[in-house]
Amino acid sequence: MENSLIYLDHNATTPVAPEVLQAMQPFHREQFANPSSPYRIATEAAQARETAREAVAELLGCKSQEIIFTGCGTEADNLAIKGVGFARRQQGNHIITTKIEHHAVLKSCQWMEKQGFELTYLDVDETGRVSPEQVERSLRDDTILVTIMHANNEVGTVQPLQEIGELLADKQAYFHTDAVQTAGKIPFTVEDLKVDLLSISAHKIYGPKGVGALYRRQGTTLQPLLHGGRHENNLRAGTENIAGIVGLGAAARLARKNLAESADKRVAELRDRLEAGLFEKITDLKFNGNRNHRLPTTVNLSFNYIEGEAMLLHLDAHGIAVSSGSACTSGTLDASHVLLAMGVPVELAHGSLRFSLGYENTEADIQRVIDLLPGIVRKLREISPLYPGEQ
Amino acid sequence: MEYSDKVMDYFMNPKNMGTMEEPDGVGEVGNPSCGDQMTIQIKVEDDRIVDIKFKTFGCAAAIATSSMVTELARNKTLDEALQLTNQEVEEELGGLPPIKRHCSLLAEEGLEAAIENYRSKQEGNS
């Protein structure tokens, strides 16, 4: 047991599921043909691509022709934001987003600002939620796009997209969401959320890295990022990553099956057990997020007086993989922009850990963390000049 | 990003960690809002550091460099100790990842601050 890996970083990435790997296998050697070619094995590759498209469409509750395959979740976000911005410049110049987006959205928006677009970055409350009223107040006649993530990767807070979608329904602004952390993890359809564009990524749902998709509601105008061949309805040139696309399709099918079997609820139970166990044994602990609107996989906690990376490395020495909201990586030490936007004090943001669970985690995994982490925290607090001792 | 074995060793089992009663000099540097803070205490006899302790809030590199600087400064005269640089601390640890180089500055500054604190108290006494 001591040496086996306990992986609790599924929001970073997931292992490829055996059935996904098996589905992908033939497309590396036997069925390697370029799907644009006219001969039989090429047509088979094209068919496999279309079957995958249908699987993704079924997961999201849309038509298969509304799915554009991309090279990753980041590309889907970039395509949505830049693609809408440049397609709709005549209609307006204003884009609304939030302060807690993944960098794939945030940096795209900052780049759009350099191109002359006007951006509004919405605040969030202390649980990480945006208010629909604030979106409404920020809307202008020249707003062409609102992009708000579905669930945050660091704290797991789920946004009230349905309400925001409703108030945008009669506005010209398109509505995009980065659903990389929710697609396949919680049940929803694009109609529930009332979005026009939605990004997903295969590697967060037991699919391969390097493939994603953008849902584009029929009639939504978009400029491509990549120019070249006529792939993906002229919106994403480049010979398709067929094995990857087939993997995304298989991952989407697996996700639907898991959701149908309430796998999300089982993960949430394990997550709650972890959270309760740590709160029971560790003092000066702060919960970051929203207990009522949260990804079933995720819990983010701040451990007062100590720093995240130090805890992470101690856990790693025991074969436990988690992630920290502290990036002590430069002269100016950056704490998580998400935690700071939620008003978490900087030193507590530096002392945060994110546990993100997956379908393969067991009760024994969780118990091991509950057994080990309190000792690690005690040890690091003894080293810390900030720790006043047990109160 | 990967730490050397020596960094990991000094981080996991830091030497000279803790506090002492009645230190002769205390250095406090850094700021928790920047992600690291360090306290160094020294005991001085005949202008020589005879005991030294530290406490650090920070990442693995901050803790390991704090511990290493206390190892290097122990039994040195104050002038010798002031010659210690963050490069020496880093070299003794078998190097730091480039993005963590700034952490070793904290250790050098903490030691300097403790010595300065000792000396300013001495001046006050004479």
Ligand SMILES: Cc1ncc(COP(=O)(O)O)c(C=O)c1O
């Ligand atoms: C919320 C969110 N958006 C976008 C991405 C980027 O996805 P990808 O790694 O496929 O580019 C990630 C994952 O890193 C994410 O968590």
